[in-house]
Amino acid sequence: MKEFKIENHAPSYLPKEKNWTLAWQDEFDGNSLDESKWNFREYFWGKKSPTFSREGVSVDGNSNLVIALVKKGEDFYSGHLQTGSLTYDIPKDTTGVWPFGKFEKAKFMHKFGYYEIRCRLPKNPGWHAAFWLQAPGVGSHPDAKYCGVETDIMENYRQHTEGLMLCGNGFGGYGKDAVWPGHFRFPFVETPDGWHYYGVDWNKDGYTFYADGKKIGWQGPPQVAVSHVEQFILVSTECHGYNRNFGDNCGDDGHGDMWRGKPADELKKAVLPDAFVVDHVRVFDEI
Incomplete structure (x- = not known):
């Protein structure tokens, strides 16, 4: 690396x-989140999430984004930031046949390049952080080249339980056409200062993870399709x-209801304060 x-x-x-040139960045300077760059994800498959929240999201004055774990009563909340939005998340807002509401304007969409985050990871199990790319209509075309790929640059939900980090791709949507050929699982190794870099080089030939x-x-x-459409960035916690998908307290009601649970037992044991802290997010284009 250079x-x-x-x-x-x-x-x-x-x-x-x-050779690279800087195409987009957020250094999280200032005293608050720059909402000209970020949306909040608050809905999932058209339903309001009971755990995604704007509360606990701040900029600390030292050029760091802080997404804190928030406890209120017996429930927990945390932030889910994105520079665009998934079409399927938009709640229906008409009585007609169209299944989605009014589109939320994307703040940043991009195709190809190197995507990098520098961050400190949450200390407790029971919740996780991720840095990933998504396309608004993923799974909406038979060829993922034309509708996008989910690219998970970093996920830490196995860090505390198995000592592993994950990265990789999935495409074809989230139903019977979904293709998840396997994520890379690699050992988590702490750095002397606690800061970590995660990135992906996405180009027309494939994805290289770092x-x-x-x-x-x-x-x-041939194992993984490559997106040739613009995608948005997510810096998320859950x-x-x-x-x-992340706890055995939930059941599926047969109608795709993903939100029927309560906090996982290990989350109830979390020692607060805890946060996902991000120093920067940057996008580079190859020149």
């Missing part, structure tokens, strides 16, 4: 085989137990 210096901020570390300056692996055809 260093790319940013004045008055931590550098980026980019694949050395290529963690703390090391290449984790490559995914591409409390386990509410979504049936």
Whole structure:
């Protein structure tokens, strides 16, 4: 990896085989989240999430985004930020046949490039952080090239239970056409200062994933489709137990209801304060 210096901020570390130019960034300067760059994800499959929240999201004055774990009564909440939105999340707002409401304007959409985050990870199990890419209409075309791919650059939901981090791709939507050929699982190794770098080089040939300056692996055809459409960025957290994918307190009512649970047992034991802290998010184009 080669260093790319940013004045008055931590550098980026980019694949050395290529030349890069900065295309988009958020250094989280100032005293509040720049909402000209970020939306809040509050709905999931058209239903209001009981755990995604604006509360606990702040900028700390030291150029860091802080997404804190918030406890209110017996429930937990945390933030889910994105520069665009998934079409299927938009609640229906008419009596007609159209199943989605009015589109939320994207703040940033981009195709190809190197996507990097520098962050400190949550300390407690029971909730997780992620840095990923999504397309508004993922799964809406038979060829993912034309509707997008879910690219998980970093997920830490196995960090505390198995000592593993995850990255990889899935495409074809989330039903019977979904294709998830397998994520890379690699050991979590703490750094001396607690800061970590995660990134992906997405180009027309495939995806190369990096963690703390090391290449984790490559995914591409024929096992993994490559998106050729603009996608948005997500910097997210999620409390386990509410979504049936992250806790055994949930059941499916047969109508796709993902939100029927309560906090996972390990989340109830969380020692607060705890937060996902982000120093920067940057996007580079190859030149």
